[in-house]
Amino acid sequence: MSEAYAKVEQLMDTLDRVRRYRAFIPAASSLLIYTLSAVAALLLAVLVANFARLFFSLDVSFLYPPVFILSFALIIIGMFLGVRKANARIAGVRVGEWKSALSQNLSGAFRVLSDIDWETQLEDIKQAKTDLIQYALLKTMLYWLLSFLLAELFNFLIVDTLLSGNINFIFLGVVTLLISIVITSEDTSRAYRGSRSLETLYWQLRSFYGEFKQKEREFGNSEQSVSA
Amino acid sequence: MPAKNRTKLIIGVLIVIIAFELFGLSLFHTVSFQLNTADLGPPPQGETVQSSLVTVAKWDFVYASVHINIVPSGPVRLQFPNGTLINVTGSDNLNFVMPSSGGIPLAGTLGAAGFYLDQSQPIAASVSPGLTYSNYDNYYGNLDLSGVDIYSFFVLGNATVTINIYGASL
Secondary structure, eight states: OHHHHHHHHHHHHHHHHHHHHHHHHHHHHHHHHHHHHHHHHHHHHHHHHHHHHHHHOOOOGGGHHHHHHHHHHHHHHHHHHHHHHHHHHHHHSOOOTHHHHHTTOHHHHHHHHHHSOHHHHHHHHHHHHHHHHHHHHHHHHHHHHHHHHHHHHHIIIIIITTTOOOOOHHHHHHHHHHHHHHHTHHHHHHHHHHHHHHHHHHHHHHHHHHHHHHHHHHHHHHHHHHHO | OOHHHHHHHHHHHHHHHHHHHHHHHHTEEEEEEEEEGGGGOSOOTTOSSOEEEEEEEEETTEEEEEEEEEEESSSEEEEOTTOOEEEEOSOEEEEEEEOOOOOOOOSOOEEETTEEEOSSOOEEEEEEESOOHHHHHHHHHTSOOTTEEEEEEEEESOEEEEEEEEEEEO
């Protein structure tokens, strides 16, 4: 019996974790939107400055450092807000409500299983698989953006200002992308493994759900015949 | 529209905007340097003063804004390919635009008189010693300059030359 409890407990813990994943991803998307907006604003400012210099001989390069620092600050603030939002959403996910019911007896475990909205849960697991991969890609992208901006800052402050040189931004982009992929490779493979295990869980639960529904129907029928 | 799809749409639009901005930035090019013609060595054989050829070159599909500053270290004259001579007595600026003549960016390279043009570097400038007004035509006459716009003049004497070129492939 304790094995059955442990299995149900494990299952409910996994479902809670899936719920947390599902809550985190929309917040992470907001974080990506903040970051991309700040990058788009920074690039627009540089583009306008280039046009002004080329066509109107206006040298606005003195504006680069404040614009750059402002954009960098916006990205950091965006990340901070995004992380806060994500944490708030994760904290808002109601988890562990099944524990009191499960602690009662076997019928408690049965009730916990009966109360699960299986179709929604299975759909959530399917989504969480994609969410995990999205999260890994998002993390790599954010690392890339931050490292690229840091590299550009180094390029501007050290290479350009002090050494009168310039490192091609495409080269910087490729190098920082490779660095970000290396840094986040462990997370990416963990997300991949997580996604694979959710895939396995999905099919196990689907088969369990089928059997459970059958037993539930059989139980209902036997109860009806007893009362008749 | 569901919130999830709206988020995806916003992210997609932002990525497209950033891609366009990066493409736009990749069209801009800068050349910037400063040198003193005295550092280029002794005057050419048969000449009494240093003769340095300043060349600004670009592919014809590039719009360029050129700023050249000349600060003489002694008596300096500028000589243009049509023979015009100008005395430079103090710090002097040459600011001009080399407009795009509407060519099509094609793979090609050109290396001459200390400068080099290719697809990734469509504007260039150089200050080369040893070339004189008398051998200018011979020199450029042997080059295939199709698709290339060139502006050049000689600095006769010693001067500090600062060249800033901002260009865009348009």
